Amino acid sequence: MSLLDKIKSDIVESHVWKAIFRHGYEDTPRNRVMMVTANVFLHLHPAKVRRHAVRMRFTWCMGGLTFLMFLVTVVTGIYLMFYYRPVAEYAYADMKYLEFDMPFGMLMRNMHRWSAHAMIVFVWLHMFRVFLTGSYKPPREFNWIVGVLLLVLTLLLSFTGYLLPWDQLAIWAVTVGSNMARATPLLGYEGPFADFVGANPIYDARAFLFGGGEIGPHTLLRFYILHCIFIPLVASILMAVHFWRIRRDGFSGPSL
Amino acid sequence: MAEAARERRLPLDDKIHTWPHLVRGEFLVALFVIVVLSLWSITIDAPLEEPANPTRTPNPSKAPWYFLGLQEMLVYFDPWHAGVVLPSLIIVGLMVIPFIDINPKGNGYYCFKDRKYEILTFVLGFHVLWVTMIIIGTFFRGPGWNLFWPWQHWDPHKVVALTNVDLPYLFGFRDYWWSAAFGLVVIGAYFVFGVVAFYLWVLKVKGREFLERWGMVRFTITAALFVLMLSLPAKMFLRLVFNVKYILVTPWINV
Numbered sequence: 001m002s003l004l005d006k007i008k009s010d011i012v013e014s015h016v017w018k019a020i021f022r023h024g025y026e027d028t029p030r031n032r033v034m035m036v037t038a039n040v041f042l043h044l045h046p047a048k049v050r051r052h053a054v055r056m057r058f059t060w061c062m063g064g065l066t067f068l069m070f071l072v073t074v075v076t077g078i079y080l081m082f083y084y085r086p087v088a089e090y091a092y093a094d095m096k097y098l099e100f101d102m103p104f105g106m107l108m109r110n111m112h113r114w115s116a117h118a119m120i121v122f123v124w125l126h127m128f129r130v131f132l133t134g135s136y137k138p139p140r141e142f143n144w145i146v147g148v149l150l151l152v153l154t155l156l157l158s159f160t161g162y163l164l165p166w167d168q169l170a171i172w173a174v175t176v177g178s179n180m181a182r183a184t185p186l187l188g189y190e191g192p193f194a195d196f197v198g199a200n201p202i203y204d205a206r207a208f209l210f211g212g213g214e215i216g217p218h219t220l221l222r223f224y225i226l227h228c229i230f231i232p233l234v235a236s237i238l239m240a241v242h243f244w245r246i247r248r249d250g251f252s253g254p255s256l
Numbered sequence: 257m258a259e260a261a262r263e264r265r266l267p268l269d270d271k272i273h274t275w276p277h278l279v280r281g282e283f284l285v286a287l288f289v290i291v292v293l294s295l296w297s298i299t300i301d302a303p304l305e306e307p308a309n310p311t312r313t314p315n316p317s318k319a320p321w322y323f324l325g326l327q328e329m330l331v332y333f334d335p336w337h338a339g340v341v342l343p344s345l346i347i348v349g350l351m352v353i354p355f356i357d358i359n360p361k362g363n364g365y366y367c368f369k370d371r372k373y374e375i376l377t378f379v380l381g382f383h384v385l386w387v388t389m390i391i392i393g394t395f396f397r398g399p400g401w402n403l404f405w406p407w408q409h410w411d412p413h414k415v416v417a418l419t420n421v422d423l424p425y426l427f428g429f430r431d432y433w434w435s436a437a438f439g440l441v442v443i444g445a446y447f448v449f450g451v452v453a454f455y456l457w458v459l460k461v462k463g464r465e466f467l468e469r470w471g472m473v474r475f476t477i478t479a480a481l482f483v484l485m486l487s488l489p490a491k492m493f494l495r496l497v498f499n500v501k502y503i504l505v506t507p508w509i510n511v
Contacts, residue, residue: 045274050270056281096304110300114302128382134363134365135363136354137359137364141355144354145351158320162320165304166308167304170308172313180335181340183336184336191340251364
């Protein structure tokens, strides 16, 4: 036995190693299953999948890539949060600081933004693929509903993040996007039948969204909290349900 | 064993190990996408304009690109309809898909033949309407939300004559209440006609047996959503060809 083999066996036979890794690496059917079932992250998968469900031309990889984009925005987003203050006086200056002074600040911001856009495209394509393969049919109807909710949350995540740079693009895009809320029937002050409810510019659906009659510092804080805490939290819960359900119901496929 | 199963016509297990067959693929695709995303992010900077200024409205003010379909719909419908009611119905309409589609075929594989009308409806709603509206809103709208070709100069002083008239006016109604009544009748007729046409169409392509299986509730929801979806191209047609502003005009809502 050579010295290297001796060292290796000393390590992998050690108490510590065995406490962390539950199985060997030999390519045996048992280990292949253990790789998935004994790993909390890979455990998202079943131990075995049907042959066709692995093929890229069946899945287009879109669901997984949407999740990957979400993870990228989480990682880059946390980096950005270290340098960004959601206060009207500082927000824009922090953006400049981030772009010009922070190591990799610009790259992190770019990746955050482009992966957010990619996430929207991927989630639309994922929906289209699931429709084409009829994968929403029984028993996966409820998972389709969860998916639609996740689609809406993806759009809202991107929309709330749009305001945070606090530049002209941000406030006017969000103004235009939110103006529809003031036209909500009954609840928006410019909407039909607003008079019957008593909605007015500082007390209606849009004011609830903005935290005031106009877009302003209060809106920035509100959107920041929605963007960084509330919506990611809700989306994560729904994602857990989404993945759990597909795991329980199995991937769709032609009957054998 | 496989031979024995085949002989007894039992389903064969076609499962393969997730590790390595699926995990390997996922890893490689994720790696590829991360590399592309990194290169993209190194070469193209995210936009940052001048500081927010609530007193200076840019012309045009555009929503984020994924909402430009909704903003484009504002040309044809009032905000309460295009910005609130229709988006809500899009979400609800997507959610009810698994419950109104009772076709057992095409579950888990690509097949156009067995699901022709389902797929065509989705393509109409998603690709033709939603994506087209986004493309128009993104690339063809300039100052004043006027139409510009992508290569045209965005002239902020472009004057477009406002020649739109309401449909009742076009038909000679001048009296306030008669106009409203006429508009209501037109919209009612559109829905009645649309639902009846939808019924006859389903009867023709799917047959009576299917309609009975489908049931009243599913038919009504599908017909209502389908006719409502077609109301967008219908209104676009009326606007672009006949300059129709509103069909129904009342003190409370205009459609």
